[in-house]
Amino acid sequence: MLELALNARRGSFHLEVECRFASDWTVIFGPSGSGKSTLLRLLAGLELAEPARTQLERVVLDGRRLTDSAHGVRLKPGRRQTSMVSQQAALFPHLSVAANVAYGLRHLDRASRSLRVGEMLELADAGGLIDRRPRDLSGGEAQRVALARALAPRPRLLLLDEPFSALDGVASDALLIRLQAWAREHSVQTVLATHDATDALATGAEVALLNEGRLAALGPAPEVLAAERDRLALRLGSA
């Protein structure tokens, strides 16, 4: 369970969210500019691009305080057992695919490290890419590798910011379903940010509707996304 209370200003943008994600798979749905990426960066403990005036910042994962401004707690990004995959894969260009995936696995010995690397690449359906260099990968392949790299250290919290934008719909859906099963099996709390209603509906579970930095609704996907579903149906019907 993830509890968060965030109140941060950045320029004229004001993010104010206080809620509790009871489900272990939550979709944050909202148009671009609604604050999804800012929210994920705060959850990850990363600094914001512009210095933000933060009034309140609290992130509690399964009872463990990752950030608590009231008590001066702010764990460093690497100490939160939190992984993030963004729209840009951000692979380390000077390292092979295998070395990229192994980057967060320094605590493992060599044998279990290479085992984990192979396992994670398989999960992301990127097993054949293990010896390639990032510059030889397509956008979709790079995103698969970035996913494998993020999952490899077995995070407790997984943040996904439109992670499969470079994959086509079918491939993206298939990967999401496998990922969801994996996350459930390893009890990884996942937060997926998307502006694509089909993504949000496909994974079901809990949806948080974000609008201009505020939480507009939080609940089961069919309820929260009723309006979006109608809009999609209307568009499909009129096509």
Added chain:
Amino acid sequence: MMDWQALALTLKLATVTTAILLAVAVPLAALLVLGRGRWLAFVEALAALPLVLPPTVLGFFLLVLLGTRTAFGRGITALLGHPLAFSFSGLVVGSVIYSLPFAVQPLVAGFAAVEPRLVDAARLLGAGPARLVVSLLLPLARRSLVAATVLSFLHTMGEFGVVLMLGGDIPGATRTLSIVLYNQVENFDYAAANRTAAILLGLSAVALAAIYIGGRPRGGRHA
């Protein structure tokens, strides 16, 4: 007659200075790029100061600071058994400060050019500052590291004001090529001065050309 002793001393000074400078400048540049806080602006200004400071000013201050007039200088003298001024070690101290911007500035530019999302990704995967520098910033800013090394070396080789102020002109200890050149000109020995100057010019030109050739993409810069 070529002053081989001075050439050897000059190369030794430049090598030692460059080694110390890289050890200082890499962490300093990383701090300036990765760190947050207004006080870093003062650190950056201080690290750039030798660029605009007349070398004789720097040499004079160091001469006073390291001499027997200050408690600091007396402490160092007691520690080493001899004053730091008018010694090879004194020259190294002066050269490190004088050439600091030539090591720090290329590294800052190179580190700052590394995409922030790569740094974020590495941080999330558990990399602390030291690992960020070694595994990410230095490999991705290789060219800047080469530039910092060569510029520090050349700039130290050619320094004059600091060496004259701080080192005096002691053969084998503080008499570098640029001092030799000055002496030769003062003695109207233009033929010898010509050779000394040619060595300094040649070394600098070859080393700089090597950096620029290494950094030039095939087919021109705008290809």
